[in-house]
Amino acid sequence: MTPSKTLTVALEDRSYGIHIGAGLIEQAGHLLAPVLQKPGAFIVTDDNVAPRYLEPLQKSLGASGIKCDHLILPAGEATKSFANLQVVVEAMLAAKVERSTTAIALGGGVIGDLTGFAASVTLRGIDFVQVPTTLLAQVDSSVGGKTGINTAQGKNLAGSFYQPKAVLVDTDTLKTLPDRERLAGYAEVCKYGLLGDVDFWDWLEQNGARVLSGDNDAITNVIEISCEAKARVVTEDERESGVRALLNLGHTFAHAFEAELGYSGALLHGEAVAIGIVMAFDLSVRLGLCPALDADRVRAHFNAVGLMTKPPVEAQRIAPDVFLGHMMQDKKVADGKITFVLVRGIGQAFLTQDVTQSDVTAIFEAALTV
Ligand code: NAD
Ligand code: GLY
Numbered sequence: 001m002t003p004s005k006t007l008t009v010a011l012e013d014r015s016y017g018i019h020i021g022a023g024l025i026e027q028a029g030h031l032l033a034p035v036l037q038k039p040g041a042f043i044v045t046d047d048n049v050a051p052r053y054l055e056p057l058q059k060s061l062g063a064s065g066i067k068c069d070h071l072i073l074p075a076g077e078a079t080k081s082f083a084n085l086q087v088v089v090e091a092m093l094a095a096k097v098e099r100s101t102t103a104i105a106l107g108g109g110v111i112g113d114l115t116g117f118a119a120s121v122t123l124r125g126i127d128f129v130q131v132p133t134t135l136l137a138q139v140d141s142s143v144g145g146k147t148g149i150n151t152a153q154g155k156n157l158a159g160s161f162y163q164p165k166a167v168l169v170d171t172d173t174l175k176t177l178p179d180r181e182r183l184a185g186y187a188e189v190c191k192y193g194l195l196g197d198v199d200f201w202d203w204l205e206q207n208g209a210r211v212l213s214g215d216n217d218a219i220t221n222v223i224e225i226s227c228e229a230k231a232r233v234v235t236e237d238e239r240e241s242g243v244r245a246l247l248n249l250g251h252t253f254a255h256a257f258e259a260e261l262g263y264s265g266a267l268l269h270g271e272a273v274a275i276g277i278v279m280a281f282d283l284s285v286r287l288g289l290c291p292a293l294d295a296d297r298v299r300a301h302f303n304a305v306g307l308m309t310k311p312p313v314e315a316q317r318i319a320p321d322v323f324l325g326h327m328m329q330d331k332k333v334a335d336g337k338i339t340f341v342l343v344r345g346i347g348q349a350f351l352t353q354d355v356t357q358s359d360v361t362a363i364f365e366a367a368l369t370v
Contacts (some may be wrong), residue, residue, distance in 0.1 A: 209305065
């Protein structure tokens with residue numbers, strides 16, 4: 001059996017394939033064997049994913065003669081920490097990984113980001129492979145080589161650019177994903193349409209409910225379109241010196257909410273991104289850059305599918321200045337100025353630093369009003 005589709009992230013000697021299809025974990029052995037330097041791997045996963053997919057992955061790798069050790073971490077955003085970076089690195093060293101061993105991230109974006117970072121520093125860099133099992137990870141975080149952890153100062157503030165050797169997207173894993181997680185991942189899907197592909201956004205307005213109800217054709221379509229878009233952008237700008245920053249539409253706002261609310265699960269990353277996207281559209285409208293009707297369309301679709309468009313009540317008690325303080329810690333701050341991803345309309349994102357603090361404060365005040 002062959003995967004339904006293989007895309008390529010073209011980065012010269014760091015190029016790799018994204019295999020997308022149903023039942024791919026069962027084919028992992030023969031799909032991954034060609035990219036492994038030796039038949040030895042170390043799987044990192046979490047305690048929600050392990051009971052479902054660890055054994056099938058080990059079985060498939062084993063059938064191709066690939067020996068594996070593994071580590072199971074607690075599920076959740078709080079796992080993306082310095083403490084767990086140490087846990088992963090030391091577990092791999094204790095298992096006597098060699099430079100030719102491959103780390104395998106089996107799970108969502110948390111496991112992917114943490115494992116990729118650990119692989120990039122263990123023995124000064126061992127190969128790694130992504131086996132994403134959330135919608136968010138399948139459409140975004142497993143592709144492009146951004147790895148990292150959260151720190152006390154904010155989200156994703158320590159990390160590396162480190163490309164995987166392959167990405168294996170098994171769409172069957174989404175059948176066990178909780179609805180809330182599927183919806184959070186859908187925010188990142190919407191991002192691709194809103195930042196640069198109005199036709200995709202039109203399609204999502206018509207078909208979003210099919211994606212969220214688990215329709216396999218609709219899901220496969222959004223994964224392929226999203227991964228194609230991401231691969232294109234990463235090929236053009238691997239280390240985010242330009243166009244890749246557009247993929248952060250809504251994220252500067254989102255990261256401020258996540259940092260303040262503490263990675264506790266009260267607000268998922270994708271939920272924060274949905275709120276941040278709405279705020280980016282509202283700011284663009286306020287600055288006279290974007291028609292109000294486009295912001296209304298975004299809000300209407302998010303409301304229709306059940307995505308958050310306003311911060312949760314916990315955030316509504318906090319002053320805008322607190323969030324502005326977090327935004328100043330963003331990786332895109334240059335010379336003390338925040339780089340914003342704003343829009344001239346749906347599908348027309350651009351970067352600018354030309355935003356006053358009072359405009360940002362006004363957007364927070366509106367968002368934080370019950
Ligand atoms: P996650 O990894 O926490 O997974 C969400 C939850 O779903 C977890 O509880 C997990 O155990 C569970 N789960 C995973 N797969 C499952 C399955 N198939 N069935 C049942 N349960 C399953 O969160 P996420 O939304 O996948 O990722 C969010 C993270 O990704 C954030 O830290 C964010 O910063 C990061 N991110 C990184 C990039 C990047 O380019 N590196 C891009 C976007 C987001
Ligand atoms: N998720 C944003 C990026 O990969 O650049």
